[in-house]
Amino acid sequence: MSRDGLTRMTKIEVVVSGQDAAAVRELISAVGATGYTGLSGVSGLGHDGYRQGRLLFNSQATLEMLITVVSDDKVDALLAGLRPLLAETSGVLFVSETYVSRPEYFM
Amino acid sequence: MTASTTHVQVAVDPGLASRRARLRADVALAARILATSWPLESFIAVNPLAGLEDRPFTEAVRVAEEAFGARGTLSLDELRAHHGTGRITDSDLRRALLLRFPELAAVTVPVGGTRVPSVDTLLVDLLHAPSLPPPSRSVRTVAEAVPSVAAAVDSQTTKWCAAYLDEGQAGWAMPGNQRGLYAAWRALAHRDRSVPGRVRRELAELPERADDALLAALDRLRIGPDEQRAQLRAELARLPGWAAHVRWRGENGAGVDLLSYLALRMTYAALLLPPGGARHQARSVVGQERSTSGRARFVADRLAAGPPTPEQMSALAAVLDRLPEHERPLVWLEAFEGHYRDELLTRLTGRLLPTSGDRQRPAAQLVTCIDVRSEGLRRQLEAVGPYETLGFAGFFAVAISFTDLAGGAPSALCPVLLKPRNEVKERPVPDGRDTAVRRLSGLRVLAGAEEGFHNAKDAAAGPFALAEAAGWLAGPVAAAKTVLAGPYGRARRGLQRSVVPPATTEVTAMDGFSPDERAQVAEVMLTMMGLTSGFARLVVLCGHGSTTENNPHGSSLDCGACGGSRGGPNARTATALLNDAAVRHCLADVGIEVPADTWFLAGEHDTATDRVRLLDRHLVPASHHGELDGLARDLERAGTALAAERCAVLPGARRSRSARGAARHVQARSTDWAQTYPEWGLAGNAAFVVGPRSMTVGLDLGRRVFLHSYEAAVDRDGAALETILTAPLVVGQWISAQYYFSSVDPQHFGAGSKTIHNVVGGIGVLSGQDGDLQLGLPWQSVGVGEQLVHEPVRLLAVVQAPLERIDAIVARNPVLQRLFGGSWMALAAREHDDDPWQRHTPHGWQPWSRPEGTA
Numbered sequence: 001m002s003r004d005g006l007t008r009m010t011k012i013e014v015v016v017s018g019q020d021a022a023a024v025r026e027l028i029s030a031v032g033a034t035g036y037t038g039l040s041g042v043s044g045l046g047h048d049g050y051r052q053g054r055l056l057f058n059s060q061a062t063l064e065m066l067i068t069v070v071s072d073d074k075v076d077a078l079l080a081g082l083r084p085l086l087a088e089t090s091g092v093l094f095v096s097e098t099y100v101s102r103p104e105y106f107m
Numbered sequence: 108m109t110a111s112t113t114h115v116q117v118a119v120d121p122g123l124a125s126r127r128a129r130l131r132a133d134v135a136l137a138a139r140i141l142a143t144s145w146p147l148e149s150f151i152a153v154n155p156l157a158g159l160e161d162r163p164f165t166e167a168v169r170v171a172e173e174a175f176g177a178r179g180t181l182s183l184d185e186l187r188a189h190h191g192t193g194r195i196t197d198s199d200l201r202r203a204l205l206l207r208f209p210e211l212a213a214v215t216v217p218v219g220g221t222r223v224p225s226v227d228t229l230l231v232d233l234l235h236a237p238s239l240p241p242p243s244r245s246v247r248t249v250a251e252a253v254p255s256v257a258a259a260v261d262s263q264t265t266k267w268c269a270a271y272l273d274e275g276q277a278g279w280a281m282p283g284n285q286r287g288l289y290a291a292w293r294a295l296a297h298r299d300r301s302v303p304g305r306v307r308r309e310l311a312e313l314p315e316r317a318d319d320a321l322l323a324a325l326d327r328l329r330i331g332p333d334e335q336r337a338q339l340r341a342e343l344a345r346l347p348g349w350a351a352h353v354r355w356r357g358e359n360g361a362g363v364d365l366l367s368y369l370a371l372r373m374t375y376a377a378l379l380l381p382p383g384g385a386r387h388q389a390r391s392v393v394g395q396e397r398s399t400s401g402r403a404r405f406v407a408d409r410l411a412a413g414p415p416t417p418e419q420m421s422a423l424a425a426v427l428d429r430l431p432e433h434e435r436p437l438v439w440l441e442a443f444e445g446h447y448r449d450e451l452l453t454r455l456t457g458r459l460l461p462t463s464g465d466r467q468r469p470a471a472q473l474v475t476c477i478d479v480r481s482e483g484l485r486r487q488l489e490a491v492g493p494y495e496t497l498g499f500a501g502f503f504a505v506a507i508s509f510t511d512l513a514g515g516a517p518s519a520l521c522p523v524l525l526k527p528r529n530e531v532k533e534r535p536v537p538d539g540r541d542t543a544v545r546r547l548s549g550l551r552v553l554a555g556a557e558e559g560f561h562n563a564k565d566a567a568a569g570p571f572a573l574a575e576a577a578g579w580l581a582g583p584v585a586a587a588k589t590v591l592a593g594p595y596g597r598a599r600r601g602l603q604r605s606v607v608p609p610a611t612t613e614v615t616a617m618d619g620f621s622p623d624e625r626a627q628v629a630e631v632m633l634t635m636m637g638l639t640s641g642f643a644r645l646v647v648l649c650g651h652g653s654t655t656e657n658n659p660h661g662s663s664l665d666c667g668a669c670g671g672s673r674g675g676p677n678a679r680t681a682t683a684l685l686n687d688a689a690v691r692h693c694l695a696d697v698g699i700e701v702p703a704d705t706w707f708l709a710g711e712h713d714t715a716t717d718r719v720r721l722l723d724r725h726l727v728p729a730s731h732h733g734e735l736d737g738l739a740r741d742l743e744r745a746g747t748a749l750a751a752e753r754c755a756v757l758p759g760a761r762r763s764r765s766a767r768g769a770a771r772h773v774q775a776r777s778t779d780w781a782q783t784y785p786e787w788g789l790a791g792n793a794a795f796v797v798g799p800r801s802m803t804v805g806l807d808l809g810r811r812v813f814l815h816s817y818e819a820a821v822d823r824d825g826a827a828l829e830t831i832l833t834a835p836l837v838v839g840q841w842i843s844a845q846y847y848f849s850s851v852d853p854q855h856f857g858a859g860s861k862t863i864h865n866v867v868g869g870i871g872v873l874s875g876q877d878g879d880l881q882l883g884l885p886w887q888s889v890g891v892g893e894q895l896v897h898e899p900v901r902l903l904a905v906v907q908a909p910l911e912r913i914d915a916i917v918a919r920n921p922v923l924q925r926l927f928g929g930s931w932m933a934l935a936a937r938e939h940d941d942d943p944w945q946r947h948t949p950h951g952w953q954p955w956s957r958p959e960g961t962a
Binding site: 026049 | 132506524833921
């Protein structure tokens with residue numbers, strides 16, 4: 001696939017419980033990321049077994065996925081905050097390179 | 108990398124950016140020791156240790172002991188006092204020990220010339236060994252090395268937080284508060300003459316960002332990265348009430364966060380401490396424990412079986428070693444709980460369910476909130492006539508944002524686990540506009556009078572003029588409110604009714620819910636409580652609230668499922684949906700045939716007066732008026748009987764009252780402005796039953812049990828049970844934990860005595876004039892005088908459903924794994940009414956019955 005004209009950036013995806021999501025969102029904003037995407041009620045199978053998705057009367061107990069895209073200079077700072085947070089809580093972190101067509105949206 | 112374009116920008120100092128991010132993460136992690144706090148107007152019961160629920164109960168309690176110096180269980184002396192009264196027996200203790208150490212069941216140890224069951228040696232240790240000293244904070248703030256500085260830091264924190272977080276009670280708002288706590292404080296702090304000039308000069312040079320100020324303070328206090336989190340936690344633990352409230356306000360858009368709060372605190376600490384202030388040393392409880400050999404000597408002496416040999420001492424020490432001294436209160440707690448739980452499950456055993464052929468159509472069905480107080484009302488109503496009762500969370504599956512006739516800010520009437528999903532308003536019925544106009548006009552008159560009174564009271568010279576103008580009246584009124592609470596309350600209600608007459612209104616349920624949502628709510632609610640057939644002609648959805656006077660914690664007595672508000676609007680909304688013809692049609696499509704002659708009616712149980720008000724009676728068809736009048740009479744009889752039952756345990760209520768006298772007494776009590784015990788709220792709560800009413804009907808459960816109706820047979824995919832276990836049960840556990848911790852350590856987890864409460868800015872109460880915000884329940888919610896009334900036990904969930912279904916639900920919901928697996932609550936279950944009860948354990952289901960070797 002051609003990536004001509006695209007700008008390389010870093011995508012960070014975090015899956016945490018709804019209770020911890022606020023701290024992750026705060027960190028993302030604090031390092032200067034311009035935005036994130038949040039998916040609540042995430043379900044899936046992990047090393048602790050299957051995790052239920054959306055619950056009818058409890059929107060705090062399910063997993064939330066937060067996705068952000070940042071320029072390289074912000075990655076270390078974001079990881080410096082996320083890693084101790086995730087060391088103390090259940091959750092997963094994915095860091096990967098990604099390409100965007102409008103880099104100014106993410107700076 | 109095959110990328111094409113590299114975007115260039117000005118780099119921020121990467122080291123600083125990482126330090127800031129790491130600091131923010133440490134603040135979030137340190138804050139896990141804090142309770143969740145809500146303002147007084149929406150007081151919600153929560154587990155004060157909710158942030159530690161990912162750890163087992165035992166470990167979380169230990170963390171709290173070290174962080175706050177707070178007790179996580181009753182003291183050994185208090186628990187032993189229960190043994191003295193027979194509330195905890197030797198048999199309960201043996202059983203608790205064997206549940207912990209099943210491998211000891213047949214093991215004996217030689218002592219002197221005999222062999223003693225090993226459990227008995229532990230029993231001697233539990234009953235007679237010396238207690239440990241109370242816990243104390245093991246990590247202290249740096250400022251605590253100099254007590255006067257620590258006090259000054261607390262005082263500055265309280266002052267600035269109260270000024271910034273005020274919710275309109277203060278005459279003047281804090282200048283610049285729209286820019287956030289840190290910016291507003293930074294602009295003003297250097298002008299504060301209560302701190303020395305040297306400190307003011309430094310405060311004038313604070314950095315623009317709160318995180319940079321906090322990093323600077325940490326550097327100045329020589330707190331390195333490795334101890335950063337522990338020190339931040341110690342700072343938060345110093346005034347945990349203020350810190351918890353700051354966090355809540357921050358999450359609700361108040362321009363404040365814990366980082367700013369800590370920047371403020373630690374800046375003062377850094378600037379006020381003399382250079383080189385010494386650190387406090389940790390004092391660990393573990394370090395104070397006696398050696399096991401010392402314990403073994405004590406037990407051997409107590410058994411008086413002759414002098415033990417060194418080998419015997421080693422064997423005895425090996426047994427005692429299994430139970431560290433600091434865990435002894437936990438075994439006592441398990442025995443305390445076991446005694447109640449065994450009795451409850453025994454009472455729920457061997458009760459035969461009526462077959463469907465036995466069922467007559469009841470005179471009416473009353474669906475109440477699951478709240479433990481509803482158990483009394485349900486029992487009393489069932490005793491009065493052929494009524495059926497059911498339990499469901501009091502928001503009746505409608506998570507609404509409600510605006511009443513008077514307008515104003517809407518209220519979120521739903522559990523705090525949810526955000527309101529639908530907007531509902533109260534409006535006059537088409538021919539009720541005149542009544543609405545009169546009511547609104549009366550409300551304006553009252554509001555104007557009240558505002559004028561408060562303005563005069565709060566203005567600089569106003570109080571003098573007010574005293575001149577109204578003092579002659581205010582004195583006698585105050586005397587009447589105090590001495591003649593009952594007649595005064597009746598007179599005031601009469602006056603209020605004449606000034607603010609009731610209006611004939613309805614709620615806009617149809618506007619607030621889409622057609623699909625209406626049908627879904629109706630189906631979910633009826634399926635969850637198993638009411639899918641056998642409908643009576645009248646089905647009442649009965650919310651609840653509590654009428655009290657001069658009670659800052661009043662909302663703690665209202666419905667928790669409605670966000671600490673009265674539940675009438677939810678009941679009105681849900682009944683409007685259930686009476687809708689299109690909704691009934693959709694229900695029929697899924698097999699729920701509601702008879703055409705069934706009418707759903709809203710009600711509201713006042714838990715302070717035991718009266719049930721039937722709402723929207725003007726909407727009831729004439730064909731049902733006969734049943735309606737009969738039901739109203741029977742609800743009054745049931746309420747009167749319930750008042751008599753409650754008066755037997757209300758402080759200061761005379762025991763010999765007639766039932767009618769008791770009804771008058773609770774009515775007067777609810778309007779008495781000096782009454783600190785308007786009702787007992789949810790004190791005594793201990794279990795949560797999920798199953799059909801036939802499990803409990805006819806039993807007096809002493810208003811200690813949450814009752815959620817459930818019929819496994821109509822919940823084919825288990826979705827209803829999953830919803831019950833992940834929402835109402837979770838809220839029940841919050842309530843249970845709030846009462847538990849407010850009881851075991853009222854000083855740290857409770858709110859102190861109501862008699863010395865001062866309300867601060869509408870956000871909370873202080874005990875006296877300053878200090879920390881008091882977050883938990885007041886002492887008057889859990890005890891009288893020096894005596895605890897609430898029994899601090901963890902919640903027992905009792906579920907009648909297929910065990911595999913329960914297992915599957917627990918397996919896919921971490922919240923339940925944490926609560927059951929971490930022993931925050933226990934779970935007993937059976938599939939059928941004639942099955943023996945099973946205990947949920949980490950190793951699968953085990954028979955609940957007593958372990959062998961115990962009585």
